[in-house]
Amino acid sequence: MPGRRRLMALSIPFAAVAGSMAIGLLLIAISGKSVPDTIESFLDGAFGTAFAVGASINRAVALALIGLGFILAARANLTNVGGEGQIAVGGIAATALALWPPVAGLSLGLAVILPLLAGTLAGAFWGGIAGVMKVRFGTNEVISTLLLGFVALLMVYWCVQSTALLRQPQTSSSTLPESLPIPDSTKLPSLTGDPESPLHIGLILCLLLALATAIVLQRSTFGLRLRAIGLNELAARRAGMPGSILLVAALGIAGGFGGLTGAIMLQGEQFYLKAGFSSGYGFDGLVVGLLSRGSTLGVLAGALFFGFLRSGGISMEIMAGVPSALTLVIQGLIVIAVAGSVILVEKLEAGAR
Amino acid sequence: MEETLAIFIASTLRLAMPLMLAASGELVSERAGVLNLSLEGMMLTAAFFGALGSWATGNPYLGVGCAVAAALCMSAVQAWLSVNLRANQLVVGIGFNILALGATTLLYRIIFGGLSREEIPGLPKLSVPGLSDLPFAGTAFFQQSVIVYFGFGLILLIWWMLNQTSFGLAVRAVGDEPRSADKAGIPVARTRWLAVLITGAMAGMAGAFISIADIHTFTENMTNGAGYLALAAVIFGGWNVGRTIAACLLFGAATALQFQLPAMGINVPTAFLLMLPYLLALLAVAGVVGRLDPPTALTLPFQRGK
Numbered sequence: 001m002p003g004r005r006r007l008m009a010l011s012i013p014f015a016a017v018a019g020s021m022a023i024g025l026l027l028i029a030i031s032g033k034s035v036p037d038t039i040e041s042f043l044d045g046a047f048g049t050a051f052a053v054g055a056s057i058n059r060a061v062a063l064a065l066i067g068l069g070f071i072l073a074a075r076a077n078l079t080n081v082g083g084e085g086q087i088a089v090g091g092i093a094a095t096a097l098a099l100w101p102p103v104a105g106l107s108l109g110l111a112v113i114l115p116l117l118a119g120t121l122a123g124a125f126w127g128g129i130a131g132v133m134k135v136r137f138g139t140n141e142v143i144s145t146l147l148l149g150f151v152a153l154l155m156v157y158w159c160v161q162s163t164a165l166l167r168q169p170q171t172s173s174s175t176l177p178e179s180l181p182i183p184d185s186t187k188l189p190s191l192t193g194d195p196e197s198p199l200h201i202g203l204i205l206c207l208l209l210a211l212a213t214a215i216v217l218q219r220s221t222f223g224l225r226l227r228a229i230g231l232n233e234l235a236a237r238r239a240g241m242p243g244s245i246l247l248v249a250a251l252g253i254a255g256g257f258g259g260l261t262g263a264i265m266l267q268g269e270q271f272y273l274k275a276g277f278s279s280g281y282g283f284d285g286l287v288v289g290l291l292s293r294g295s296t297l298g299v300l301a302g303a304l305f306f307g308f309l310r311s312g313g314i315s316m317e318i319m320a321g322v323p324s325a326l327t328l329v330i331q332g333l334i335v336i337a338v339a340g341s342v343i344l345v346e347k348l349e350a351g352a353r
Numbered sequence: 354m355e356e357t358l359a360i361f362i363a364s365t366l367r368l369a370m371p372l373m374l375a376a377s378g379e380l381v382s383e384r385a386g387v388l389n390l391s392l393e394g395m396m397l398t399a400a401f402f403g404a405l406g407s408w409a410t411g412n413p414y415l416g417v418g419c420a421v422a423a424a425l426c427m428s429a430v431q432a433w434l435s436v437n438l439r440a441n442q443l444v445v446g447i448g449f450n451i452l453a454l455g456a457t458t459l460l461y462r463i464i465f466g467g468l469s470r471e472e473i474p475g476l477p478k479l480s481v482p483g484l485s486d487l488p489f490a491g492t493a494f495f496q497q498s499v500i501v502y503f504g505f506g507l508i509l510l511i512w513w514m515l516n517q518t519s520f521g522l523a524v525r526a527v528g529d530e531p532r533s534a535d536k537a538g539i540p541v542a543r544t545r546w547l548a549v550l551i552t553g554a555m556a557g558m559a560g561a562f563i564s565i566a567d568i569h570t571f572t573e574n575m576t577n578g579a580g581y582l583a584l585a586a587v588i589f590g591g592w593n594v595g596r597t598i599a600a601c602l603l604f605g606a607a608t609a610l611q612f613q614l615p616a617m618g619i620n621v622p623t624a625f626l627l628m629l630p631y632l633l634a635l636l637a638v639a640g641v642v643g644r645l646d647p648p649t650a651l652t653l654p655f656q657r658g659k
Binding site (some may be wrong): 027031079080081136137139140142143144146147148150151154155157158162163283286287290323325326327328329330331332333334335336338339340342343 | 390430433434438439440441443444446447448449450451452453454455456458459461462561579581584585588622623624625627632634635638639
């Protein structure tokens with residue numbers, strides 16, 4: 001039955017997620033912690049209060065944006081592993097602009113929009129570097145985006161270590177290496193108006209961008225060309241497509257999504273820049289992108305799942321004393337299982353046709 | 354001044370050693386057509402299990418054994434996924450790195466507790482008799498951990514194996530022309546498996562060096578990108594043993610500057626010095642040294658008759 005085979009192929013990511021979570025539970029049990037208590041604190045942190053739900057959805061927004069950029073570049077057969085660094089440069093640019101006095105006084109929402117744009121452009125530039133390296137020198141984008149990520153993380157460190165850059169004025173020896181908090185007028189407006197919930201308008205922005213990405217990938221010439229270049233670069237170039245421009249654009253847009261994520265994380269939740277600002281969202285978003293198998297809806301679903309997983313993981317660490325590194329273990333296992341089962345999926349899908 | 358230079362050379366060697374070990378191992382696998390982005394994860398896993406083994410048995414040499422065994426296990430799974438299941442090597446590598454970071458952090462917290470900085474039995478430094486007292490070269494070259502001398506032996510062995518043995522020829526054949534190699538009767542899958550296992554063993558030594566020989570403890574994410582630098586060194590080195598080692602020494606020297614310049618009173622922002630090895634690696638992979646010529650079948654799985 002072809003329908004059943006297709007269903008089985010679709011169910012593999014779910015099986016990988018379920019299996020990895022089962023291993024996670026097993027690890028909790030082995031470490032001598034109470035499994036029911038851990039699950040309770042996990043659920044509490046993920047869904048327990050309005051605050052928890054809002055925070056989880058905000059996390060999902062960040063992961064979804066990275067994931068959207070990832071699948072767009074993946075359409076051109078490019079693997080953007082630089083989300084972490086793109087978030088970092090986006091955060092730096094957004095902080096710099098939000099702290100620049102003239103910006104905070106702007107009306108018509110520009111005080112919010114300009115830092116968001118600055119973050120996006122900075123991320124696009126960072127991703128674009130990898131694109132240029134790819135088309136000029138043939139550098140594999142996996143290596144270049146990874147290395148650019150390390151450089152970007154150290155740039156954040158540099159920015160908050162030096163008062164000449166973004167560090168707050170040092171009034172005493174205990175002044176932390178952080179930027180000043182950004183002015184209220186540059187913060188993302190709340191979505192609900194409820195002060196209990198941290199949920200901000202980043203969610204709306206994210207849903208709009210998801211829709212736009214779906215349309216671009218499915219219905220536009222640009223999306224078609226990305227797919228063509230991803231399937232067979234040489235043939236696409238012979239057919240007259242501007243291969244180099246497409247590749248740079250794909251990585252640039254993916255980077256732009258990363259930079260926007262950084263700006264949203266800064267203006268929506270963190271409000272000041274500090275070292276380690278990106279805190280793994282780039283890699284989690286990459287996992288979301290990988291699991292979605294190129295589908296926009298898949299990205300949104302995966303982002304929600306990992307957003308709640310992350311919130312629950314943090315609460316698990318605080319309440320039940322189970323290190324949140326457990327969620328990394330689960331993620332790593334999922335990625336390996338999904339990558340390893342590709343052949344199986346292809347066989348099943350070939351059978352379904 | 355001379356003393357400073359000697360210390361600089363010594364710390365360059367010490368910091369480049371894990372890169373050299375990992376990169377020369379990775380070189381074998383890449384020449385066979387398999388890319389292990391998981392190198393970082395293998396090193397981190399090895400660093401952890403090395404520290405654990407050394408702490409549990411009280412014997413640093415057994416610790417090195419544990420490190421190599423752990424990295425070998427990981428490379429076996431990598432080989433199975435890359436060679437038999439023909440999985441995307443880059444994606445698998447990313448998965449392994451996330452898993453290794455999570456698993457070592459988790460196990461470390463469970464076994465050693467939150468913020469322990471427990472010292473583990475480390476490998477001794479070996480002062481080579483007669484040579485370690487030489488005025489300049491003594492400090493620079495002959496007061497290193499035993500693994501450094503052993504490591505150079507291993508690297509020479511890899512050079513010899515790749516360039517002078519029939520196994521080395523087979524490795525290069527399956528990396529460049531797997532189809533022809535297969536027709537000539539070279540077992541492609543088995544050769545690639547062995548090559549990946551060699552990478553695992555060397556990554557194990559590299560991880561052991563970091564935790565057991567150098568730092569004498571384990572800290573979370575202690576490899577901090579060394580695996581990626583090693584991968585960049587292989588590219589920079591043009592898939593050639595000698596040039597890869599030179600690239601590792603360059604990255605090691607860039608890292609050593611972090612300690613050397615402040616000690617000499619030269620004021621450069623720490624962040625820039627920390628960035629320097631990655632910046633150099635970026636320039637390196639951009640091919641500033643000329644055209645790069647990777648093995649033809651790198652990252653391409655092989656399937657007979659397809």
